[in-house]
Amino acid sequence: MNILAHAFLGGADDDLRLGGMMGDFVRGAPDPSLPEGVRRGIVLHRAIDTFTDRHPAVVQARGLFQAPFRRYAGILLDMWFDHCLARDFAAWSDIPLEEYSDGVRQLLRQRRALVPERMHGFIQYMEREGLPATYADRGTLGRAFIGMSHRLSRENPLAEAMPVLLALEEELWRCFRAFFPELLAFAKGHW
Template identity: 60%
Template sequence: MNHLAHALLAGADGERVLGGVLGDFVRGAPDPSLPGGVREGIALHRAIDGYTDRHPEVLAARALFEPPYRRYAGIALDMWFDHLLARDFGRWSTLPLTGFSSSLRELLRRQDALLPPTARRFAHYMQANDLPAAYADPVVLDRALAGIGQRLQRDNPLGRMLPVLQETDAPLQARFDAFFPQLQRFAHAWTP
């Protein structure tokens, strides 16, 4: 799952939401000086990633990709699932996507002092590109995949994956529809 899903799954507590977003930017044990709710959100982020990576629906979705795309299917699916979530956000949340996205960016702005440098750069990128709401737009998703691909050290097909994802939209949507309610239940029941 990517930033939109992690923020949504973290619930209504601002510290936990912040930790949910920071999970991709904190390596190892979180700084003990971080507020407890932020550390909880980071732990939830990691639990969500582990649950997602082992889930049968996600494994079946990964199997839809042929080489050389299969090796990068985990990254692509994280992004595509955020696209599917954004595309039909009203189905999964009572909040409007644009308001949720704006609130998330505002939270990151207010908590700038707690952000590691990489998260701070990403927060500025989110602001400049109307993320995570803009993940509903395939053009924005394509740019994001290409950007991730450029940051990886080895040659990879991420910058060419959007057409592959679009061609498999129906089966990926079906896998997501089966998986996401289970993930919501997991996140809701999770305790640190």
């Protein structure tokens, strides 16, 4: 799961949502000086990633990717699932996607002092691109894959991923619809 899903799966608790969004930017044990709810959000982020990676529908979806994309299937699915959530957000939330997205960015601005330094550049990118709402747009998603391809240290095919994802779109939507309700129930168990 990516930034939209991790925020959403933190529920209405700002600390859990913030920690969930910070999870990919924190190495090792969460800083004990962080508020307890933020630390719990980081732990929840990791539990969500583990649940997702082990879910049979996600394991099956990773198997749909051929080389050289199979090696990057986890990254591709994380971002694609944010695309699915964004496109279908009204089915999961009473808050309109744009309003929710604005709230996510506002939370990051308000609590910036708690956010790891390595996340600050990503927050600027979110502001510039209107994320996470614009993950609903395939063009934004394609540009995100191109940008990510440049940030990885080794040569990779991420910049060419969109046609592959679009060819698998029907199967990937089925996967998302099969596992996301279970993931939401799992996350709610940690609130």
